[in-house]
Amino acid sequence: MFGLIDDSIRYKGNQIMDKEKSKKKNYRSLMRNVVLTILLTALTPTLVVSIFILNQFADSYQKKVHDHFTLLARKHKTIIDLFLEEKLMDIRLLASAYRFEELGNESLLNRKLIEIQQAHDRVFVDVGLVNSKGLQIAYAGPHNLTGASYADSEWFKTAINNPYFISDVFKGLRGTPHFIVSVRQEIDGKPWILKSTIDFGEFNILVENLRIGESGFAYILNKKGEFQTSPIAEVKPGILIDHFEKNGILDRPNSILKLKNNDGKELIYNVTSIKKGEWVMVLQQDYDDAFAELKVTQKIAVLIIVVASLCIIASSFILSDILIGRISLADEEKESADKEKEILAQQVIETGKLAAVGELAAGIAHEINNPVAIMIEEAGWIQDLLEEEDLKQSENLEEFYRSLKQINTQGRRCKDITHKLLSFARKTDPRVVQISINDLLKEIVHLSSQRAKYDNIAIHTELEKHLPAISASETEMQQVFLNLVNNAMDAIDKRGGSITLTSKLVGDDLAVMVADNGAGIAEANLSRIFDPFYTTKPVGKGTGLGLSICFGIIKKLGGDIHVRSTKGKGTTFEVRIPVKKEAELPQEDALDTG
Amino acid sequence: MSIAKVLLVDDEKPFVETMMKRLKKRDVDIVAAYDGQEAIKCLAGDDNIEVVILDIKMPVMDGMTALKEIKRKYPLVEVIMLTGHATVETGIDGMKLGAFDYLMKPCDMDQLITKVAAAAQRKREHEQKIMEARIQTITLRRP
The missing domain is CATH 3.30.450.20 (PAS domain)
Structure with a gap:
């Protein structure tokens, strides 16, 4: 048996654990999906745009660098070409301005060299006149090259066949780098050359700088x-x-x-x-x-993209965590609400069942009460008949009496039970109205006056005037004070006594005292008198419910009920009910006694 | 000499029959009715009825309606409510409508006799007072 219970508990425990695991797995999966979705929607466009911009920027920068290169190259090409053209033009001008014989005069050549050197800052090193056989027949310049033969020189071979010529740089006869600018002319069908050496240093500066x-x-x-x-x-x-x-x-x-x-x-x-x-x-x-600047910019851009991506990734995790947390909380709240709803529904069903049981019990109690009454009356009638003289002789008379007494006793037990059931099942008017406590107490006195009269009990009232009204159910209040007065009358024996009803305002409470000079309650019983079904009255006299019902009603109003009693001297019940000050009812006299 | 002339009204025949025997044995002059309407008829046909012992839950006319009717037509007749479901509320309601007292079924016979006697006594006192008042009125009218 216990093994089965253990297995059942273990099975249920496993089921709960499996459910928890499955829930956690679902949340993890959901979190992963949310993170991926955020990353995909946020990171992808960022990366694509960033890469596109970086590429575009790199292309633009490359184009800029290329354009810069091309511009510089074109500028310098123009400068160099102009330099060479200019030098060639000077020599061509000199060759065409003078005849071969005139140029053969070295003093003229010297003068002309000085002129062009002055005009061009000594770019021209020297000037020489070379005949068709490669012999330099006149020379003006720093070297002694008159009569030098260039017949085997590469430059001469090209220059003699071209109207003008600019050579490559070479060391030549002087052993230093230089190049030659030459112009070919003809005299009597024979070609001659006017050539000039250009200073390499001056030319080199154009490019070197x-x-x-x-x-x-x-x-x-x-x-x-x-x-x-x-x-x-x-x-x-x-x-x-x-x-x-x-x-x-x-x-x-x-x-x-x-x-x-x-x-x-x-x-x-x-x-x-x-x-x-x-x-x-x-x-x-x-x-x-x-591309140094491009590299720096690219590095900064990549750094920014990396930081932004990290931020996006971190945000996606944080957001997902918050989102999943809220979803989990909402799920828990929903589960909790569902459970509460389930419990509430269960309670409603239970309450309905209880109400149905109560109605049924009340119906049964009422139906049983009448036959029980008849049985008791019949027993009473038999008892009456036993009083007849002829039956008194019967030897079983005592047994008849004992039996009738038992029928009576058990019948009254049935009555008590049915009355308790009816008392619990009965409906009171729960409507809360404004009640004048003094009027209520006067009505109670009136209702109890008949019994009081035949029991030799005097009921006195000491009711303070201008007492505020209380908010309560009228039937419940009647029940409370009628119960207390009935109890007081029950406590007074046949010799008679008195009951005093007092009402007054004590602080914010309305106090009502019901005092009798009856038998009193033993100190040992005082602590239990408000317990349900507790009674000190003889069997058949009390149900033990009156005071507990009173206690419940007064507590429901936020009030309290106390008892003071001295055995043999009497008992005082004090009821305290909180009042609302604005609800005071107008009354005429200061003190009403009766 | 009987204690009082009583009309017992209850729909439970066995209860009425036994109760009648017991009350008769205790010198109560008793007649019976089995619902409220029948009780009103009995009262109409018998001026000597002093006290009505009235059940609350009955067919045709219930006890509360019968009480109102009795008190309207025969205000001097005293009514003791006797019911299977007498509670504080029903008792109070009955007494507010003019009932002399109330008792719960099954009741103690001695208590019932005491209450019946007291109710009859009050009726007689009322009648006496009314009689005295009438005599006084007649005396005062004489020249």
Whole structure:
């Protein structure tokens, strides 16, 4: 048996635990879904927009860097081309202004060299007149090169076949880097050349001074990959030219490309064709340097995105936690409300059952009461008949009396039971009205006067005037005071006595005293007199319910009921009922006694 | 000489019959009725009835209605309410309508006899007072 109960408890315990686990699992799943939903709806657009903006920004920045490179390259290409054109024009002007014979005069050449040097800040180093066989027949300049032969020089071979010519940089006879600008003219069908050496340093400055950022610089290469200016950092021109050639860059006026050097460092190049495609000007810068600001901005942007994402993630967890907490609380409240509703519904059913049982009991009590009354009357009649003289001789007379007494006693027990049931089931008027306590007490005295008269009891009243009204059910109040007066009369024996009803205001309470000079109550019984079914009256005289009902009614009004009693001298019941001061009823006299 | 002439009104025949025998044995002149209407008829046909012992719950006409009717038509006749479900309230209600007293079924015979005697006594006193008042009035009218 106990094993079965244990199993049942364990089963129920397991069921509750399973339910709790399932609930927790559901909440976890709900939390996960809420977090994912928030992350998906908040984080995805943030990331997509951020990445899009970053890409757009990177593209824009790259375009800006490229544009900057191109602009610089074009500017310098113009400067360099102009420089070369200008120098060539000066020599062409000189060659066309004078005849071959005149230019063969070295003093004229010296004068003209000084003039163009003064005009161009000594960019022109020297001027020489070379005949068709490569022999320098006149020379003006710092070196003694009159009579020098250039017949085998590469530049001469090209220059003698072209109307004008600008050579690559070379060291030549003087052993220092320089280049030659030459113009070809003819005399009597034979070509001659007026050539001038351009100062490399002056030309180099045009490119050397070009700086881009912290690491950017420029240099010029010919198509063979030879430097035409001096780079400020180490550059491997051969590899570069090969790459340019392979990718067709040398054929384009301007190109931008990104390459890695031998150290693995990324470099950005701008390659611009100059000198009619014979040379290329290369602008070179470290990629990181060129895009340094973009990198910084990207890092800040990424940091902001990461922080924002972390905030979103944290918010999603916090919000989900709060949401789940509230849902859980609402569920608990709903469960609690459902339980309360269930309990209430159960109580309503129980109350209904009790009411039905009460009605049934009252009906049965009433129906039983009449037959019991008849039985008792019949027993009484038999007892009357036994009084007849002829029956008095019967030897069973005592047994008849004993039996009749028992029928009477048990009948009265039935009566008590039915009266108790009726008393509990009866309906009183519970409407709360304003009651004048003095009027009520006078009515009680009137109702009790007949019994008092035949029991030799004098009822006196000492009722204080201008007492405030009390809010209570009138029938309940009648019940209370009639009970107290009836009890007082029961306490007085056949020799008679007196009962005094007193009413007065004590503080905020209305006090009513019912005092008798009857038998009094033993001290041992005083503490129990308000207990239900407790009575000191003889069997059949009291149900033991009167005072407990009175006690309940007075307590319901927020009042109190006390008893003082001395055995053999009498008993006083004091009822205290709280009053509302504004409800005072007007009365005429100061004290009403009777 | 009987204590009083009493009309016992109750719908429970066995109760009425036994009660009549017992009251007769105690020198009570007793007649019976089994509902309120019959009680009113009895009173109409017998001026000597002094006290009515009246049950509350009855068919045709209940005790409270009968009490009102008796008190309206025969105000000097005293009524003792005797009922199976006599409570403080029904007792008070009855007495408010003019009943002399109330008793709960089953009642103590001695108590009933005492109350019947007291009720008859009060009726006689009332009649006496009315008689005296009438005599006084007649005497005063004489020249």
